[in-house]
Amino acid sequence: MMSPIISSDRHLAEVLASFDQSTNARTTEILRSLVTHLHSFVTETGLTREEWMAGIDFLTATGRATTEHRQEFILLSDTLGVSMLVEMVNQHASDGATEPTVFGPFYLPNAPRFAMGQSIAPEGTTSEEIVISGAVRTSNGEPLSNALLEVWQVMPNGLYDVQDQSIEGVSHRGIFRTGDDGRYEFRTTAPVDYQIPTDGPVGEMLRVTGRSSWRPAHIHFMVSHPGFRTVITHVFDENSPCLENDAVFGVRDSLVVEFTTVGASFDFVLDFDS
Ligand SMILES: [Fe+2]
Incomplete structure (x- = not known):
């Protein structure tokens, strides 16, 4: 019987499978690789919720700093x-x-x-x-x-x-x-x-x-x-x-x-x- 606790591997497989219906092969390849590396990054670093939020804030600030004349x-x-x-x-x-x-x-x-x-x-x-x-x-x-x-x-x-x-x-x-x-x-x-x-x-x-x-x-x-x-x-x-x-x-x-x-x-x- 499958464990009721979803492992990080099974979780990743589920996310990767969500791209199965995509008709753009290259986009799918890039997204699957990106997701795989992002998941590994979170697992390897044991990223805390606060650190994840700090990352979101950092990327948000990077977007806000970007203007017509500045590409942060x-x-x-x-x-x-x-x-x-x-x-x-x-x-x-x-x-x-x-x-x-x-x-x-x-x-x-x-x-x-x-x-x-x-x-x-x-x-x-x-x-x-x-x-x-x-x-x-x-x-x-x-x-x-x-x-x-x-x-x-x-x-x-x-x-x-x-x-x-x-x-x-x-x-x-x-x-x-x-x-x-x-x-x-x-x-x-x-x-x-x-x-x-x-x-x-x-x-x-x-x-x-x-x-x-x-x-x-x-x-x-x-x-x-x-x-x-x-x-x-x-x-x-x-x-x-x-x-x-x-x-x-x-x-x-x-x-x-x-x-x-x-x-x-x-x-x-x-x-x-x-
Ligand atoms: Fe330069």
């Missing part, structure tokens, strides 16, 4: 290493192709388009400008002309434009295209180490656990071309003291380059779209 859930995913893991699981870049890293919460579509060599810093900026240049190539080594480079980075004050109420419009972001020789070039202010937003629930998590909220200086790139796999990545400044301690675990050796007072150079290699 991406920040949470980033700081738990999930965003980088998704990149790793989905990365099929061949040897030599540019490594991807986290997308981050500060990308905006429809940034202003600039001509080769122009600056993404606003006119009249008082900070010194540097030149970022390089080429976009195929994994066969051929230059890729007319490749699209979307660039975004932190301002000299350590904030992205979307975080800074004093900024009208956009700043330190732009779209470029490579020339016939596959090369690109633009001017900007030097990227600086910056703190991820710490005034929300993610910041509270970092404080409670004694973690760093700093990210090493970098410039974000999304490089695309029809027929090739888009790469979303950063180029990091090798002089940053935060390289070993990135709050979102995004540093990869192949993305760290020398930034001088003049600028930096980085070549992107795109994989053919298979």
Whole structure:
């Protein structure tokens, strides 16, 4: 006779079976796995009711902190290493192709388009400008002309434009295209180490656990071309003291380059779209 006490295993089986009528195989697979891991998490930690409620409150606060200009859930995913893991699981870049890293919460579509060599810093900026240049190539080594480079980075004050109420419009972001020789070039202010937003629930998590909220200086790139796999990545400044301690675990050796007072150079290699 079956025990009248429902075991946690039987309870899990019941929840998993509740998805049996689903007609979406992939959604069902994801939900079943998620439920299985969530149940294991509760069992393994012996989660108390108060702790469960604290978790609900934390996620609620994360949702409330999210606005049109602030994505606290991406920040949470980033700081738990999930965003980088998704990149790793989905990365099929061949040897030599540019490594991807986290997308981050500060990308905006429809940034202003600039001509080769122009600056993404606003006119009249008082900070010194540097030149970022390089080429976009195929994994066969051929230059890729007319490749699209979307660039975004932190301002000299350590904030992205979307975080800074004093900024009208956009700043330190732009779209470029490579020339016939596959090369690109633009001017900007030097990227600086910056703190991820710490005034929300993610910041509270970092404080409670004694973690760093700093990210090493970098410039974000999304490089695309029809027929090739888009790469979303950063180029990091090798002089940053935060390289070993990135709050979102995004540093990869192949993305760290020398930034001088003049600028930096980085070549992107795109994989053919298979
Ligand atoms: Fe960033």
